[in-house]
Amino acid sequence: MPIYDYLVVGGSLAGCWLAYYLTQYAQQRVLQVVAPQRPGAASVAAGIVNPITGRHLLLTWRANEILPFAEAAYTEAESFFNSKGLSLPNLAKLWHKRRLIWQITEPQQAEQFHLRSQTLLYAPYIEEITTRPTLPYLPPALAYAQIQAAQANIGVFTQNWLAYQQNKQASIPLVVCEEFNTKDLQLTTTSAIWRGNSIGTVVFCEGHWATENPYFSYLPHAPVKGEALHIKISQAPNLPYIIKGGLQIAPMLTNSAENDIYWCGSTYNWTDLTPEPTEWGLATLQQKLQQTITAPYHIIKHVAAIRPATKQRRPFLGRHPVYPQLAIFNGLGTKGTSLAPFFGHLLCKHLTQNHPLEAEIALPSPP
Structure with missing residues (x-):
């Protein structure tokens, strides 16, 4: 039976940044399930990062932490792709001031x-x-x-990450292109099984389709x-x-x-x-x-x-309060370009090192 540390459901910004950090920083074995017929909102977004927002001209949430991190993350990812022989298209730098x-x-x-x-x-x-x-x-x-x-050139980032994973010489598949169905998921005491694959943790990065997820639909989407x-x-x-x-x-x-x-x-x-x-x-x-x-x-x-916005305008990330072998990374709303790398990295540390999450973004318990 193939064994994976993580199964990431989703191939848009949240899923790709989380898989990037789990693989490159934490050296975890990750299977990513991508549904081409379910493109994320990032597929039509411009990747704009504006530090000042709203009618009251407020500095965007945690700007002094998140914006420098985003610039460094996209710049690093560009260097990573180039080092792996994935030549970025002309005019397709990942970060443009x-x-x-x-x-x-x-x-x-x-x-x-x-x-x-x-x-x-x-x-x-x-x-x-x-x-x-x-x-x-x-x-x-x-x-x-x-x-x-x-x-940020978010389309080139997700395309290059998935291409890198698909072309990597591995003994087991790292990317599966199909729609994920929770009915195919079996939960054990400490892990999960999906189509004969043993999974340590399943992380749902499904965009707005999370409203249909039986494990996370209770969240205030x-x-x-x-x-x-x-x-x-x-x-x-x-x-x-x-x-x-x-x-x-x-x-x-x-x-x-x-x-x-x-x-x-x-x-x-x-x-x-x-x-x-x-x-x-x-x-x-x-x-x-x-x-x-x-x-x-x-x-x-x-x-x-x-x-995939939320009522509190804060992202969802963390393990399920009842089923710890399940987790979510979602709710990035209109700020996904900058929030995805920052909170993808934070969630990676939480999942692999038990790094605590602030109360402001910790998942509530289901009713």
């Missing part, structure tokens, strides 16, 4: 930005506030704030649908910025010869959780796009996905 141009349209927001920029907490992230447009195709605004942000557009802006080739107005516009991190293709999004819908793009989403994005940029554009693609 970006200046984010935030269009300020309300006097209260302008005042908040000026006040925040003078504090030690926010000063490292707010570079400049000016009344002059930084780019010729920005609509008029009260001011424009320039933020130190970033963009709050999935939210998001829609985005891929657009061509011929008047703005090689735009090195992220633009934030009615929505966000960011370069498409693809290996395409075209240098004027951009991602723009996104929407939030808590009631329609179907995976398909909608007419409402298209109309909403077009309306917000007109508020964000004045240059003409052409829509290339309309995409949608369900984000």
Whole structure:
């Protein structure tokens, strides 16, 4: 019977970062089960990392810990892939420092930005506030704030990690491409058996499908649908910025010869959780796009996905309170690009070294 230390269910950001750390840092034997017909929200995301969020311009949660860790993690992963002969596609570095141009349209927001920029907490992230447009195709605004942000090539990270595992010379499979069914899982006193494989711990990194997991559906999930557009802006080739107005516009991190293709999004819908793009989403994005940029554009693609968010806006990670041979890593919401490496590493230490988890993110007991 093949023996694995861990079975990771999921091949998106959470699953790949956790498998990366379990394998590379803890030298664990990991089987990863990936369902191609169940792509994660990261498959349509832009990988934007913005340190300042929300209407009240708050510094994102644990920014001074999480953001430097994310930059180091993606940079390290890029070096790792290159060292293993997985040449990254052209223009596909894993971490790109970006200046984010935030269009300020309300006097209260302008005042908040000026006040925040003078504090030690926010000063490292707010570079400049000016009344002059930084780019010729920005609509008029009260001011424009320039933020130190970033963009990670999350698609290339997950693709390269899975390719590395699939191509590794191993005596047993390390990646299985199929949908995982909990009915195939047998729990023993201290471990689990899945299709004849002995598993020490099964970690579910299923995205919004965790709401259907019989072991973890009790958690306060709050999935939210998001829609985005891929657009061509011929008047703005090689735009090195992220633009934030009615929505966000960011370069498409693809290996395409075209240098004027951009991602723009996104929407939030808590009631329609179907995976398909909608007419409402298209109309909403077009309306917000007109508020964000004045240059003409052409829509290339309309995409949608369900984000695995939580009611407390904190990730789920840790062992099941009743079945310790089961664990979860989920609920990264809109911050998955930066949260996945940080909490993937933390969960790896928790699982392999019994490193304690803070009460803020520890799993509650089922009712």
